[in-house]
Amino acid sequence: MIRATWVLLEGASDVAAVRALRAGRGVAPADEPCELIDMGGATNVRRYLGLAAEQRALPRVIGLCDEREAHYFARGVAAHSVALGIDVEVTVEELPRLGFQICRRDLEDELMRALGVDGTLAVLDEVELRTTFEGFTRQLVWRGRPVRDQLRRFVGTTSGRKELLAGAMAAALADESIPAPLAGLLASMERLSDVSV
Template sequence: MADGFDSPATWVLLEGTSDVAAIRALRAARGVRPDDEPCVLVDMGGATNIRHHLAAAAERDPRPRVIGLCDEKEAPYFVRALAAHGRAVCVPTGPEVAVEPSVSTLPDFGFEVCRRDLEDELMRALGVDGTLAVLANLDLDATFSAFQRQLAWQGRPVIDQLRRFGGTTAGRKELLAGALAAALTIDDCPPPLAALLSSMPSR
């Protein structure tokens, strides 16, 4: 939990381990090694814990800068938490930003929103072929083919099959998120992830 950390300049609040793995991989591609990471990548253990982490940041002395990432469907949790506890640590950027946080203004408060979720952003950026290539590199292609033959998933869109496949075994979602992120070129990075990365200090 973030309130167990020392107080670095920036906390990056992320919903779970797969988000942390993806951001870490994207940072590594930009030359930031885990040992040199100037931010704390916080696995919140679920979006509903955002309020607790914002409150913990507000109690710190000195207070850290707080930014983060959320899934579209979880964005209302972040809006309510910002309204309740976030003003001390999440300052809107620019003079024209609306005073009250909302789903549309979350990026102005430092929180980028994935259109569906992080895995969907990564898979759409890579495309089906690129995502399948990552599975092959992880020696998961045969396992995925077996999954596709399951009656419940036959005939479904491949992207939906891929998304569900990532969550069928403990640890696979985190593994895939890191590998998918590592397979992206810098130019192909999805907009919400690129925006978050650009707001994170490199040193």
């Protein structure tokens, strides 16, 4: 019997990025053996870990977080470590070894660094947001700022844009360019999908 695997993700943009990366490896959303859970924010991680610990058939639990939110994950995992079968002291530094990967700054920053400015702009072309972005850069407050800073701000200014662009940026990555936290999460998902109880 294969145990369920829960992948705890901070929000919809994280789910979109992981789905896109899995699709790039031939796993369609309908065939995804892991449950991608949008927690609606990192502060909810303790609640979801508690739900996992209450399951009759205990799922394997892994996840992804931003570095500024990692302390929430560490505290949540520590609070439920016995129920989850974790027998090490849980610290932020220990999280990746426990299956909880940490994005430097945040997911979008990881994706933009991997793609570079030109690659990120190419994604904006692909999703037909380049003209909108150029209009955004002409706003007085953003005029003359570094393009990377403009891109970071642009990604989060409109509802739904962050999710759309996270998925599109992830889909645009070559396999060898996938940032380490995402590569680590994908490796855990692949390994746990094939592990029996």
